[in-house]
Amino acid sequence: MTTLDDKILGEKLQYYCSSSEDEENGDSDSNSNTPKKNERSLQIETSQLEKWEGTSQNTGPKGVITDWQRFKQLESEKRNECEKERIALAKKLTLSVQSTLDEEREKSKLEDPEISELLNDEFLLQYQKQRMEEMLKQQNHNVKFGELIFLKNSEEYLDAIEKEHKSVKIIIHIYEKHLKACQIMNSCLAELAKVYDNVKFCAIIASVAGLSRDFKISGVPALLIYKNGILIGNFVRLSYEFGDSFYAEDVQGFLIEHGMLEDKTLVPKIVKSINDQSDDSD
The missing domain is CATH 3.40.30.10 (Glutaredoxin)
Incomplete structure (x- = not known):
């Protein structure tokens, strides 16, 4: 027999799905998904820990000091490497210049012996002395007084x-x-x-x-x-x-x-x- 509740609801009470039942079902579904989310977060944290290289921005005073010391050490090592490169380059250039001059002198000896004689230091010094003697003779004309x-x-x-x-x-x-x-x-x-x-x-x-x-x-x-x-x-x-x-x-x-x-x-x-x-x- 149809009751007043049936007429108001339009259907029988046993066929009615209350919201409370839906809520219970929703809670049960959410509870079932929670373990999966926790497992994913644990996996992410584990992967991040594996990639950590020993430094962190959020450290205490000791960690900051350690990071600063490491930074200064790397900076000094880099500076020493640059200095070694400069010294090596300077030595290389010096050796190359000396070898070039030697090559030119050897080449001149083979091609023209007169030019090699002009490049001789003793010859240049002797030539300078000779020219200075000529200039002094022209200037003073070998005139001496002394009194x-x-x-x-x-x-x-x-x-x-x-x-x-x-x-x-x-x-x-x-x-x-x-x-x-x-x-x-x-x-x-x-x-x-x-x-x-x-x-x-x-x-x-x-x-x-x-x-x-x-x-x-x-x-x-x-x-x-x-x-x-x-x-x-x-x-x-x-x-x-x-x-x-x-x-x-x-x-x-x-x-x-x-x-x-x-x-x-x-x-x-x-x-x-x-x-x-x-x-x-x-």
């Missing part, structure tokens, strides 16, 4: 300038006998004449040279430098520069500073050897 020359009158003054070889440098001291600075200057020039024997050092009294009264009072001691008949240096009132007490080294430094004398300390060794040989031959 201070006192000029007696204006004619000797002009002859000392005009009749000398064009390559000779002439330094003339204009002085007065009663002045102490002039006396010291004469003694200094006498010493320098021995050192620079290729330079002509002269001295003349101002009144004998025909100079004015004012120049004799305030212009001496004075040094006039000539070369090839041309005045190239004019230094007056040198007592203001040196005072009443000075030495030959002071005058030498002054003339070197103004380009009137050569600095002996800067003469090349090859020139010194040529000069020594010429002195021995004399």
Whole structure:
């Protein structure tokens, strides 16, 4: 017999599927799938552990220190390797250059013996000496003085300038006998004449040279430098520069500073050897 519940539901109660039964079935299905998911997660974690290389970003203080030490070790090893490569490359290039020069010399010996002779170091040194000797002869013309020359009158003054070889440098001291600075200057020039024997050092009294009264009072001691008949240096009132007490080294430094004398300390060794040989031959 149909009841009120049957009419409301439209079907019999035994054919009715309640939601509670569905929920129970759903729970049972989910419970059955849970073990499978857990098994997959375990497999993933296991594979990740197998790939781990000993370093991790999420470590404690000890792990951070270890990572930093490892990083510095790798950096130093890389730097050492780069340095070794640079040294090896430099050695290789050096050896290649030396071998190339040797090959060129051997090749020149086979092809042209004259060129191989030009490449010889002894030949080049000998050629340099020969050229320096020629240049020194042209410059100095083998003229030697070695002493201070006192000029007696204006004619000797002009002859000392005009009749000398064009390559000779002439330094003339204009002085007065009663002045102490002039006396010291004469003694200094006498010493320098021995050192620079290729330079002509002269001295003349101002009144004998025909100079004015004012120049004799305030212009001496004075040094006039000539070369090839041309005045190239004019230094007056040198007592203001040196005072009443000075030495030959002071005058030498002054003339070197103004380009009137050569600095002996800067003469090349090859020139010194040529000069020594010429002195021995004399």
